Amino acid sequence: MRNFFLSSLTTPPRENKSLAAQLGYCFVVILIILIVISMTITSAYTSVLEQDRSDALQATAVTAALAISHTALQEGMKFPMPASTYIISGHIYAYKINIYTKAGNSFLRVYTSTPADTVSSNQYTLDGAGDEYRKAFEMQEVVITARSDKTGSYVAGVAPVIGVEGTVSGLVEV
Numbered sequence: 001m002r003n004f005f006l007s008s009l010t011t012p013p014r015e016n017k018s019l020a021a022q023l024g025y026c027f028v029v030i031l032i033i034l035i036v037i038s039m040t041i042t043s044a045y046t047s048v049l050e051q052d053r054s055d056a057l058q059a060t061a062v063t064a065a066l067a068i069s070h071t072a073l074q075e076g077m078k079f080p081m082p083a084s085t086y087i088i089s090g091h092i093y094a095y096k097i098n099i100y101t102k103a104g105n106s107f108l109r110v111y112t113s114t115p116a117d118t119v120s121s122n123q124y125t126l127d128g129a130g131d132e133y134r135k136a137f138e139m140q141e142v143v144i145t146a147r148s149d150k151t152g153s154y155v156a157g158v159a160p161v162i163g164v165e166g167t168v169s170g171l172v173e174v
Contacts, residue, residue: 004034057110061158064084069161072164073163073170079113095174100171102170106126109126137160138168140162145158157174158174
């Protein structure tokens with residue numbers, strides 16, 4: 001006795017069924033190829049955008065640090081240049097710039113470009129500054145780091161500020 005299920009798998013479809021099976025197979029193969037290509041292009045595009053953003057943050061941090069080099073970092077100081085801007089989805093945003101001086105195991109903010117109505121008048125310390133901040137201060141390197149606080153999480157470019165004595169007197173965070 002013949003097994004009906006096995007015999008139907010071994011006999012090829014004929015006429016219209018054959019054409020439909022071939023078209024269905026081609027459609028599935030083309031769909032898989034398009035999905036793979038789309039994922040590859042998306043990941044390449046995302047990595048290029050991340051690198052471009054990282055480069056822009058580093059350049060802005062270095063420019064801001066150079067603009068205030070050889071000046072005294074003190075509370076209430078004025079930043080000598082306008083904040084740089086970037087564009088996301090057609091909207092123009094200004095970079096937020098914070099300037100810190102070393103205060104024991106932390107950093108004390110002496111300047112912020114955030115409007116005065118959203119910043120408390122109390123002193124703000126950067127508690128638990130990561131190794132990237134210490135590296136920027138001690139090794140005089142520009143770093144890109146992720147940080148979070150009460151207002152949210154963000155990526156920041158951090159550059160050392162060279163003081164009058166030729167040593168690092170603080171950090172610029174963009």
